[in-house]
Amino acid sequence: MCNPILKSVLSINIALLISISVNxxxxxxxxGPIGLxxxxxxxxxxxxxxxxGKVGPIGQKGITGLKGDKGLHGDVGDKxxxxxKGKRGDLGPTGDSRGLQGPEGILGLxxxxxxxxxxxxxxxxxxxxxxxxxGYIPGGANIGDMQYWDxxxxxxxxAGLNNTELKICNGVPTxxxxxCPYKIGDTGPAGGTVFYLTDKTSLHGFEVAPLExxxxxxxxxxxxxxxxxxNEYVGTGEHNTLEIIYWCPESYFAAKIAHDYxxxxxxxxxxxxxxxxxxxxxxxxSIGVFYDGIYLSSTLLDYYGARSYxxxxxxxxxxxxxxxxxxxxxxxxxx
Numbered sequence: 001m002c003n004p005i006l007k008s009v010l011s012i013n014i015a016l017l018i019s020i021s022v023n024x025x026x027x028x029x030x031x032g033p034i035g036l037x038x039x040x041x042x043x044x045x046x047x048x049x050x051x052x053g054k055v056g057p058i059g060q061k062g063i064t065g066l067k068g069d070k071g072l073h074g075d076v077g078d079k080x081x082x083x084x085k086g087k088r089g090d091l092g093p094t095g096d097s098r099g100l101q102g103p104e105g106i107l108g109l110x111x112x113x114x115x116x117x118x119x120x121x122x123x124x125x126x127x128x129x130x131x132x133x134x135g136y137i138p139g140g141a142n143i144g145d146m147q148y149w150d151x152x153x154x155x156x157x158x159a160g161l162n163n164t165e166l167k168i169c170n171g172v173p174t175x176x177x178x179x180c181p182y183k184i185g186d187t188g189p190a191g192g193t194v195f196y197l198t199d200k201t202s203l204h205g206f207e208v209a210p211l212e213x214x215x216x217x218x219x220x221x222x223x224x225x226x227x228x229x230x231n232e233y234v235g236t237g238e239h240n241t242l243e244i245i246y247w248c249p250e251s252y253f254a255a256k257i258a259h260d261y262x263x264x265x266x267x268x269x270x271x272x273x274x275x276x277x278x279x280x281x282x283x284x285x286s287i288g289v290f291y292d293g294i295y296l297s298s299t300l301l302d303y304y305g306a307r308s309y310x311x312x313x314x315x316x317x318x319x320x321x322x323x324x325x326x327x328x329x330x331x332x333x334x335x
Contacts, residue, residue: 141156141158142158142159143159144158144159144160145157145158145159146159146166146173148172148173157173157175158175159175160175167180168180169181181201181202181203182194182197182202182203182205183197183202184196184197184283184286185283185286185287188205188207188333188335189207189266189335190207190209190263190264190265190266190333190335191209191263191264191266192207192208192209192210192263192332192333193207193208193210193286193287193288194206194207195207195208195279195280195283195286195287195332196234196276196279196280196283198234198334204334204335205334205335206272206276206279206280206332206333206334206335207332207333207335208280208287208330208331208332209261209263209269209330209331209332209333210288210289211287211289211290211291211328211330212328212329213291213328214328214329215293215294215326215327215328216252216253216254216257216296216326216327216329217253217254217296217323217324217325217326217327218244218253218254218255218296218300218306218323218324218325219244219248219250219252219253219254219255219323220244220247220248220253220300220323221304221322221323221324222303222304223247223248223303230299230300230301231273231299232273232274232275232299232307233273233275234273234275234276234279235273235276235334236273236276237270237271237272237273237276237277237297237298237332238268238270238334240255240270240271240273240298240299240300241255241258241259241270241271241298242259242270244271244298244300245259254271254296254327254329255270255271255298257329257331258270258271258329258331259271261331266333268333268334269331269332269333270298270331270332270333271296271297271298271329271330271331271332272297272298272330272332273297273298273299274297274299274307274308274309274318276297276332277295277297277308277309277330278309278318280295280330280332281295281309281311281316284311290311291311291328292311292312293310293311293312293327293328294308294309294310294311294319294321294325294326294327294328295308295309295310295311295327295328295329295330296308296325296327296328296329297309300323301320304322304323305320305321305322305323306320306321306322306323306325307319307320307321308320308321308325308327
């Protein structure tokens with residue numbers, strides 16, 4: 001429905017327009033004032049949608065946004081393959097300071113004993129010391145008592161009995177009617193080395209003269225003896241030696257050389273039987289200078305053989321050899 005006022009205004013305006021149009025040809029009147037704007041009409045129907053316009057140009061790059069929060073750690077990846085060994089680096093410069101001392105190492109094996117050094121020259125004589133205090137030697141209990149210094153203190157020795165004499169036995173003054181007892185390795189009565197004792201008193205046994213690095217032969221090869229010196233036991237070596245010399249008196253054979261030997265006025269030396277020789281070699285560490293090798297005995301075998309004894313570590317023991325075999329001589333004596 002149209003507004004009545006609006007309808008009336010429209011009718012007047014239309015009439016004026018018609019009137020003006022009719023009278024135009026006759027004369028033009030004064031133009032009237034512009035009427036008031038009429039009220040807004042109803043919204044018309046929406047028109048059809050137009051075509052899509054062209055894509056506009058790309059705009060400028062926007063400002064970088066703020067940094068986002070740190071993301072969570074990802075899962076650990078599989079271990080990679082071992083890379084090839086790198087080249088050895090250059091030697092670094094020597095440090096300025098010395099490092100700390102390391103822990104003490106394990107004690108090494110004891111080295112060989114070195115050669116004995118030359119004797120040094122005499123030192124300058126020292127200043128004379130003060131006079132010492134008067135020493136004290138305790139008195140004895142009986143007439144004839146004696147004392148000796150053992151390196152630490154004075155030791156009292158009771159007076160000896162009648163017909164006894166004072167001897168030094170193993171470094172100790174001893175009253176005795178007999179010779180001092182011996183032990184293996186001692187110097188014997190003739191100056192040899194004691195290697196065997198034959199009784200419990202340790203006053204009797206065998207001693208061996210200093211050994212020489214010379215070899216000899218038994219000799220008598222193929223010679224027939226009326227009484228064969230085949231004795232092997234302890235105490236038979238002297239008899240065997242005399243028997244061999246009787247039939248083979250040559251001075252360059254072993255038995256004759258042992259028999260003719262003299263040391264410190266003692267001339268009763270002989271070539272040992274094979275068992276006497278064994279006793280000697282069993283004590284070779286107590287002898288001092290000892291040569292490893294074959295040692296001849298005075299115990300013979302048939303017409304050509306002879307007993308001997310080997311002191312080698314790899315062939316230690318009795319052996320049956322020939323009378324022409326070379327070997328060392330051990331000159332021994334009984335006391």
